[in-house]
Amino acid sequence: MSSVPDNQLAPPVGGVEGTASAAAMETPELPLKPGPGTKTKAASTRRSRYIKKHKKEVQHGSWKLVYADFVTVLMAFFIVVWVMLFDNISKRERIDTSCIEPVAKELKELIAGDAGLQSAKPPFDIDYSTDGLRITLKDAGEPLFQRGGTTLSDFAKKQFQKIAAVANKCPTHKLKIEGYTDAEPYGGGIAGYGNWELSAERANSARRELVLEKVPIERISQVIGYGDSVPSMPQDPTNPLNRRISITIIPPKIGGEVKMGGMSPI
Structure with missing residues (x-):
C-alpha cells in the first residue's frame, strides 16, 4: 500500500471556505488609511x-x-x-426795508434837528422787531400823559405829528400800536380798572391822534395794552421809562409771507 504525501491529503470538512474563514479569524484587521479624497468622521x-x-x-x-x-x-x-x-x-x-429804512433815517434826523431836544434824551427809540420798524415813545423828562390819565400831552402830540408824517410815506404798511405802564398800582379809584385798562386806553388815544394826523384808519391793524407785564427796565419796574407807547410800521405781505429784503442796524 503506497503512502500519500501530506500535501495531497483531502481537504478538511468545510472545504476551502472553512479554511479561509479560519484564517480570517486568526488574522487581525488592520485600520484602513484614508485616501486623499476620503473624509474622516x-x-x-x-x-x-x-x-x-x-x-x-x-x-x-x-x-x-x-x-x-x-x-x-x-x-x-x-x-x-x-x-x-x-x-x-x-x-x-426777513422783511422788506426798502421803505422803512428811509423812514428810520428821517426820524433820526428829525430828532437831531430839534433844538429843544439836543440836550435832552431822545423821546423815542427806533429799532427793528420781527414785525417791522418799531418806534417807542417814552417818558424822557416830559410825560406823554398826565399821571393816571389817558389824554396826550402837548409834547406827545408833537411827537405823533412827526411819526404820522413819516409813516404816511409808506402807505401800504400797516401800523400796530401798543401801550405799556409802570408797576405803580393805578390809583384812579375806579373798581376793576387797573394798569391793563390804562395801557389799552392810552394806546387807543395814540391811535386817535395818528388818525387826526391823516393816517388812514384802515392802516391801523392792532391796538394792544400790556399793562406793566412787559417792562423795558425789568430791574426797576416802577421806573417812569416803563410808561411808553410803541408804534410798529409793518411791511406788506406777499403770498402769505413778509416780503424779503435786507436789514441794516439803526
Missing part, C-alpha cells in the same frame, strides 16, 4: 459644526444691518423736517 463633524456656527452668527447679526438702515432713514427724515422749518422761520423774519 472627525473632519466631517468639525465641518458640520463650523457650518452651523457660521449660520448662527449671520442670523444673529442681520438685525444690526436692518436697525442701521432704519436709523439712517429716520435721521434723514428729521434733517429734511428741520431744514423746512428753519426755512419757514427765516422767511417770516
Whole structure:
C-alpha cells in the first residue's frame, strides 16, 4: 500500500471556505488609511459644526444691518423736517426795508434837528422787531400823559405829528400800536380798572391822534395794552421809562409771507 504525501491529503470538512474563514479569524484587521479624497468622521463633524456656527452668527447679526438702515432713514427724515422749518422761520423774519429804512433815517434826523431836544434824551427809540420798524415813545423828562390819565400831552402830540408824517410815506404798511405802564398800582379809584385798562386806553388815544394826523384808519391793524407785564427796565419796574407807547410800521405781505429784503442796524 503506497503512502500519500501530506500535501495531497483531502481537504478538511468545510472545504476551502472553512479554511479561509479560519484564517480570517486568526488574522487581525488592520485600520484602513484614508485616501486623499476620503473624509474622516472627525473632519466631517468639525465641518458640520463650523457650518452651523457660521449660520448662527449671520442670523444673529442681520438685525444690526436692518436697525442701521432704519436709523439712517429716520435721521434723514428729521434733517429734511428741520431744514423746512428753519426755512419757514427765516422767511417770516426777513422783511422788506426798502421803505422803512428811509423812514428810520428821517426820524433820526428829525430828532437831531430839534433844538429843544439836543440836550435832552431822545423821546423815542427806533429799532427793528420781527414785525417791522418799531418806534417807542417814552417818558424822557416830559410825560406823554398826565399821571393816571389817558389824554396826550402837548409834547406827545408833537411827537405823533412827526411819526404820522413819516409813516404816511409808506402807505401800504400797516401800523400796530401798543401801550405799556409802570408797576405803580393805578390809583384812579375806579373798581376793576387797573394798569391793563390804562395801557389799552392810552394806546387807543395814540391811535386817535395818528388818525387826526391823516393816517388812514384802515392802516391801523392792532391796538394792544400790556399793562406793566412787559417792562423795558425789568430791574426797576416802577421806573417812569416803563410808561411808553410803541408804534410798529409793518411791511406788506406777499403770498402769505413778509416780503424779503435786507436789514441794516439803526
